Amino acid sequence: MIVTDLGSLTSPRVVGRPTRDGGQAEAARRILDVAAPMFYGQGxxxxxxxxxxxxARVTKATFYxxxxxxxxxxxxxLHDVSDAERRALQHWRSQHPRDPARVxxxxxxxxxTQACGPEFxxxxxxxxxxxxxxxxxxxxxxxxxxxxxxRSYATDLLTEMGVRDAGLVSVQLVMLRDGAMATGDDVQPGRVTQALLRAGAAVVRGA
Known part of the structure; x- marks a missing residue:
């Protein structure tokens, strides 16, 4: 999960039923904006x-x-969260066009950092x-x-780095990412980041 304010970089996808001109309906976006923290915080x-x-203070007719x-x-x-993560990675890649390892x-x-945040x-x-x-x-x-x-995006970055069997290594890195997100509150954020960076570097070196 990557939370970042990069919405201005690309036009967000239309959610809900579009307006007559194909644009974003304000009610549909408001419903999603209200629901998102509820879904994430409580399941x-x-x-x-x-x-x-x-x-969201809408009628059932509006909702449905x-x-x-x-x-x-x-x-x-989920599409909204996915879009935010994609924008973040694409933004970082544009900032470091010849340095996939930096991305x-x-x-x-x-x-x-996020994995140990109070709202995580x-x-x-x-x-x-x-x-x-x-x-x-x-x-x-x-x-x-x-x-x-x-995994596909990580494979592309690893291939650009010249890593052998980049597809398998991308699976390993995503597994490390998943593990970092399940570390628990008793580990400081800095330690989680350090462990994730070291483990990822070791996997890449090993390949």
Missing amino acids: VRAISADAVIEA RHYPTKDDLVVAY LERYARTVG RGCPFLNAIAAHPDPTHPVRIAAEEHRAWL
Whole structure:
């Protein structure tokens, strides 16, 4: 999970039912903006559509016009988080066009810092996967699609670095990322970051 304010770099995807000119409906975005911290903080299973409707102060008709089911809203939430992470990585890559190792380092440092933050509740994609064991469920598919993209992006960076078997190494690095997010509150953020950087460097050197 990467939380960053890079929304101005690219136009965000339209969520909910678009306006007549294809733009973003204000109500649909407001519903998602209200639901996102609820889903992340309490879990996608724990939050009902009625709870979001009440918190967003919209009618049921408005809610279901934009999100026919709660699952549609959860998928939109995961897409929003995915888009933010993609923008962050693409931004870092544009800042370091000839230094893919630096991009991986910045990602690792951000993950390490977030993993021990007071508002951290784990990886939203892993949380969604745990809540939806059915591999054909749309929420599960949305979460798996992002993780596949993350491995693919890491593979591209590793290939640019000249790492052998970059696909396998990308799997290893994502596993380390997942482990860092499950470290626990008793480890200081600096230690998590240091451990993640050292372990990742060791994996890359070993390849």
